[in-house]
């Protein structure tokens with residue numbers, strides 16, 4: 045049943061908060077929608093009262109695109125159902141589910157699909173932006189496993205997009221963001237995964253960085269598809285599994301998610317283990333536990349960016365590690381993720397995403413506590429991007445960046461796919477009601493802006 049929350053509601057502050065504490069917007073109304081009929085009612089009210097619309101699921105948009113000031117937020121979080129058809133290896137997931145909820149239900153059957161690396165991220169927002177996760181080199185991005193979406197369009201139509209109907213909308217939903225309607229349900233193909241996999245983190249003091257990073261680069265670049273991994277520069281958290289002398293100290297770490305057979309995984313991991321990590325938490329563990337291993341609490345301040353690379357040279361690694369050593373905040377993680385694997389073999393036309401063959405993503409992920417440190421942390425991300433620019437392809441994965449303007453949105457898709465998205469947007473949302481996202485502007489809006 046539909047619930048409305050305005051500024052006077054006791055739950056208002058909790059309802060309007062996003063993961064990134066830098067976002068402090070005050071919508072006039074939050075419509076907590078429990079199905080397509082509620083979404084239609086909310087959109088109708090926004091139209092009548094001339095309110096701008098934002099759509100919110102997991103609330104992890106780093107730029108705060110899932111809320112607004114003085115507008116109406118369509119909050120899909122009440123739509124929480126997860127139905128697993130184990131024999132058909134399919135899942136139907138409500139638009140308000142998080143990856144933690146989806147993984148838990150699918151793992152009861154030893155199944156999963158590629159999902160985000162943090163359990164509290166929304167299935168909707170992550171998948172609509174592509175969906176990068178530990179399983180991607182074996183099973184593709186989340187959107188590559190998307191079989192159908194059900195959405196309510198700006199004019200209140202309930203549409204199911206799948207292989208047989210509204211195929212253009214299904215294609216656009218595989219990376220084109222929430223531009224085309226409010227997604228109320230998603231269907232995915234599932235794969236046997238775990239429930240036990242070989243996973244965890246190894247780490248070395250940061251002064252071992254160059255040796256570890258080069259070995260990691262060559263290891264990950266030639267690894268079988270069953271390996272999901274990433275290099276991370278971070279500070280040792282104050283946890284009991286971190287030796288006291290490394291807590292708070294800069295480290296270079298390698299995350300591991302191996303879903304192939306155990307013996308091959310052990311042999312593969314040995315290559316990194318031979319570098320004698322001071323922290324070695326890699327071992328058999330439940331896939332669902334790995335999926336929440338990196339969870340941070342909400343309420344911290346965030347600013348990130350990202351770029352694609354075809355190769356990651358020694359010089360690029362030096363620039364990466366140098367920036368890692370200059371992180372202004374001990375909470376910041378500086379990430380290098382290998383793509384490759386099946387990602388480069390999937391038909392590039394099957395989704396709007398550009399540069400499917402890119403082999404690396406660099407991802408400076410600034411996290412800090414106090415507003416006085418905003419400038420220093422934002423500058424750190426921007427300076428790294430500048431120093432890193434000679435090594436990048438010019439393409440970008442939009443889920444890993446905030447609001448960096450139209451050029452970056454175009455760069456994420458490439459000219460031809462961007463034009464195809466504009467045509468689909470112009471058909472399903474000609475007035476750009478859904479503008480709170482990495483926005484594809486419909487044709488009429490282009491003309492209005494130019495005029």
Ligand SMILES: Cc1cc2nc3c(=O)[nH]c(=O)nc-3n(C[C@H](O)[C@H](O)[C@H](O)COP(=O)(O)OP(=O)(O)OC[C@H]3O[C@@H](n4cnc5c(N)ncnc54)[C@H](O)[C@@H]3O)c2cc1C
Nearest residue numbers: 100101102103104105110161166168169170176222227481
């Ligand atoms: C800590 C953290 C870790 C992350 N890790 C990963 C990762 O491993 N892989 C990865 O690919 N990304 C990752 N991301 C990025 C994340 O995928 C994007 O920020 C994504 O948009 C978040 O989706 P959400 O539903 O949680 O967010 P929201 O803030 O609710 O929404 C984000 C965007 O999606 C739109 N949207 C959300 N739900 C709907 C819907 N039902 N219908 C239409 N539009 C909708 C919103 O309007 C908004 O534009 C991470 C983000 C954070 C904060």
